[in-house]
Amino acid sequence: MKENQTPNIFRLATKELSQDGFFAWLLQWADQDNEHINSELNRTAQDFVRRLIGQTDNYAVTTVVAGRQWHNIDVWAEVNGEYFICIEDKTNTGRHSNQLARYKKLVEDEYDGKPHTLKFIYLKTGNESLSSLGLIKSQEGYMIIDREMVLEILNTRQVNNDIFNDFRSYLTQLQELTNSCSKLKVVNTEESAAQGFYLNLQKLIPEWTDWNYVSNPTGGFWGFWYHWVQINDFKLYIQIENKIKVDLQVKIKIEGKAPSIDYLNQLCSQLGELASKYGLLVARPKKFRLGNTSTLAIVVNALPSTADEDLDMSRILTNLQNLQHVLDEYALISLPTNSNL
Structure with a gap:
């Protein structure tokens, strides 16, 4: 622990169960019977409830019953006998095992015939790909509540409560670390900053993108991928790999098992010639590997930074756009008659 940090229980109790406990606790504080105990905490908790159920500031929150781990x-x-809120609470993990659909059906069956309006919330205090969150909203029917939204509510007023303030401080630190993604060194040493860098790219690149952690025998990496183009029987796409504390690279990947190492060599050379027109330097990987997904080339100068290691986002975006042009141009000239590489 850094010397300038005061002890914070949420930096130690980082499991999702600890966070579940906080949010259930906060919801319980929204009941009007708690107003005389701590009015500011009660008002903030009621703001949180209103956000979850989509109500305005003038909606009166009177009775709130809340808990954890009901049918998992x-x-x-339950709010005012009018709403039932189902929260899937996530820190750094994502949805799995069809759990969101299962919980939704369970609640709908349980409350069939009852007057309650049902609200399904995916509450995420860690970082997650915007593509993943979009699918949860559009396909699963859950409303997304992210860390920024939670902090907006928790920062509304001063609250005199150590549990509340410890959690707010903990989330604030996560937010600041995620936002510290302008420095190359920080992006390559802190996972939250690496995720923040990818989130920024997702907001700036107009086409579909995705990112996640990739586990492999060499230690794993945080990967970002997009822009697939068809090349004969294969697809090429762009992938950024961040092996935390090792390296951060932009690569051209090939999807579909190549026939030979010679094929990969020649394809890499042809892409390198096209890339040079855009000022991009393409290098071969240390070793070509034949597999369903292989590294075809490394774009050495794709992620420029300033002298003090500020990532130059304007030039990075230009380089990535140019790399897209390289793949698009190669797709146009790579006709079936040229498939005898």
Whole structure:
């Protein structure tokens, strides 16, 4: 622990169960009977409830009953006898095992015939790909509540409560670390900053992108991928790999098992010639590997930074756009008659 940090229980109790406990606790504080105990905490908790159920500031929150782990649902709450809230609470993990659909059906069956309006919330205090969150919203029917939204509510007013302030401080630190993604060194040493860099790219690149952690025998990496183009029987695409504390690279990947190492060599050379027109330097990997997905080339100068290691986002975006042009141009000239590489 850094010397200038005061002890914070949430930096130690980082499991999702600890966070479940906080949000169930906060929801319970929204009940009007708690107003005389701590009015500021009660008002903030009521703001949180209103955000979850999509109500305006003038909606009166009177009774709130909340708890954890009802039929494996992380956090639940009943509000005013009018709403039932189902919360899937996530820190750094994502959805799995069809859990969101299962929880939704369970709640809908349980409340069939009852007057409650049902609200399904995916509450994420860690970082997650915007593509993944979009699917959760569009396909699963869950409303997304992210860390920024939570902090907006927690920062509304001063609250005199150590548990509340410890959690707010903990989330603030995560937010600041994620936002510290302008420095190359930080992006390559801190996972939250690496995720923040990818989130920024997702907002700036107009086409579909995705990112996640990739586990492999060499230690794994945080990967970002997009822009697939068809080349004969294969696809090429762009992938950024961040092996934390090792390296950060932009690569051209080939999807589909290549017939030979010679094929990969020649394809890499042809792409290198096209890339040079855009000022991009393409290098072969240390070793070509034949597999369903292989590294075809490394774009050495794709991620420029300033002298003090500020990532130059304008030039990075230009380089990535130019790399897209390289793949697009190669796709146009790579006709079936040229398939005898």
